[in-house]
Amino acid sequence: MADSTRTRRALDLNEATAVLARTPATLDAMLRGLPDGWIQAHEGGETWSPFDVIGHLIQGEQTDWVPRARIILEHGEARTFDKFDRFAQFELSRGRTLDSLLDEFSMLRRASLRDLAALEITDADLDRRGTHPFFGAVTLGQLLATWVAHDLDHVIQVARVIARQYSDAVGPWRAYLRVISGEQG
Amino acid sequence: MADSTRTRRALDLNEATAVLARTPATLDAMLRGLPDGWIQAHEGGETWSPFDVIGHLIQGEQTDWVPRARIILEHGEARTFDKFDRFAQFELSRGRTLDSLLDEFSMLRRASLRDLAALEITDADLDRRGTHPFFGAVTLGQLLATWVAHDLDHVIQVARVIARQYSDAVGPWRAYLRVISGEQG
Numbered sequence: 001m002a003d004s005t006r007t008r009r010a011l012d013l014n015e016a017t018a019v020l021a022r023t024p025a026t027l028d029a030m031l032r033g034l035p036d037g038w039i040q041a042h043e044g045g046e047t048w049s050p051f052d053v054i055g056h057l058i059q060g061e062q063t064d065w066v067p068r069a070r071i072i073l074e075h076g077e078a079r080t081f082d083k084f085d086r087f088a089q090f091e092l093s094r095g096r097t098l099d100s101l102l103d104e105f106s107m108l109r110r111a112s113l114r115d116l117a118a119l120e121i122t123d124a125d126l127d128r129r130g131t132h133p134f135f136g137a138v139t140l141g142q143l144l145a146t147w148v149a150h151d152l153d154h155v156i157q158v159a160r161v162i163a164r165q166y167s168d169a170v171g172p173w174r175a176y177l178r179v180i181s182g183e184q185g
Numbered sequence: 186m187a188d189s190t191r192t193r194r195a196l197d198l199n200e201a202t203a204v205l206a207r208t209p210a211t212l213d214a215m216l217r218g219l220p221d222g223w224i225q226a227h228e229g230g231e232t233w234s235p236f237d238v239i240g241h242l243i244q245g246e247q248t249d250w251v252p253r254a255r256i257i258l259e260h261g262e263a264r265t266f267d268k269f270d271r272f273a274q275f276e277l278s279r280g281r282t283l284d285s286l287l288d289e290f291s292m293l294r295r296a297s298l299r300d301l302a303a304l305e306i307t308d309a310d311l312d313r314r315g316t317h318p319f320f321g322a323v324t325l326g327q328l329l330a331t332w333v334a335h336d337l338d339h340v341i342q343v344a345r346v347i348a349r350q351y352s353d354a355v356g357p358w359r360a361y362l363r364v365i366s367g368e369q370g
Contacts, residue, residue: 007228008352011354018219026214028214040191041194049191135356135358138358142357145355145358146355148347149351152345156363160337163341165193165194169327171324172327173328173334176331177338179334
């Protein structure tokens with residue numbers, strides 16, 4: 001395969017949904033049944049724990065991805081997206097167990113992908129534009145690519161939060177561990 | 186939980202093996218059945234694809250983690266670890282399918298954890314020292330913590346390789362996506 005086709009891709013709905021469909025099982029495999037010290041771990045200050053991340057992803061299914069796709073298809077640029085509340089999960093997750101959050105995320109993601117399929121988005125639709133509250137004009141294709149990258153960003157975050165708990169414990173090996181050394185982010 | 190207990194942890198064998206046991210299923214959930222464009226994607230130049238990463242993890246089970254733990258327990262600092270071949274997977278994986286590599290990694294990891302349990306490592310053993318070919322003195326505890334962080338570093342790599350394929354496709358959202366913006370790596 002030519003090198004350039006292996007480092008950047010245009011959005012392809014089948015390729016994108018193949019990743020989106022796998023995120024709940026990925027996070028379930030990483031987190032379900034892990035000792036609570038890992039689930040509640042964070043990176044200091046106001047950073048999020050794995051528990052917080054799952055609540056954030058639930059919130060995204062409910063208010064961000066498919067709702068914004070519908071706004072683009074129904075209203076185009078005329079109706080600005082609602083702002084996404086990056087802190088709603090702290091209320092949403094209060095008193096919940098991790099397992100129940102994982103179950104809910106999995107159920108909501110399946111519903112999102114059913115809803116997405118029902119929209120019968122064509123290649124031409126991917127260029128349709130909406131209005132982001134901060135960025136202004138964005139396309140449906142950019143929204144869907146962002147959904148994929150956003151999932152993976154949070155998979156990375158969960159793995160990073162856990163790995164960095166051992167920043168001291170790994171001793172001299174920290175130089176070889178990009179997640180701890182921070183090199184090349 | 187006090188903040189300091191949520192950002193750094195000492196190695197705890199039960200906590201560590203809980204993470205190690207989940208890595209094969211995590212990568213399986215992410216990768217099995219994904220379109221080949223994602224499996225063969227990389228970050229340019231000599232960087233690795235998800236396919237390459239699984240071969241590297243197989244190599245680690247065969248030559249790195251438990252074999253080095255045994256060297257520490259049997260020989261202490263007297264016998265320097267063998268160097269780890271970071272490129273062996275290119276030969277090892279040639280002509281294989283991703284599914285067969287995922288199956289092999291899962292099988293080898295289960296065997297590694299059985300072997301680790303059979304070593305009946307005590308808390309006192311974690312301070313026993315071996316000799317790393319570059320770092321010199323390292324402890325068994327540091328080796329085992331590194332095994333955990335190394336797994337997660339490669340989970341991160343796989344997610345990052347896939348996400349960065351959409352570095353252009355996400356448009357203005359790249360500013361919000363740490364995996365693409367590279368901020369705070």
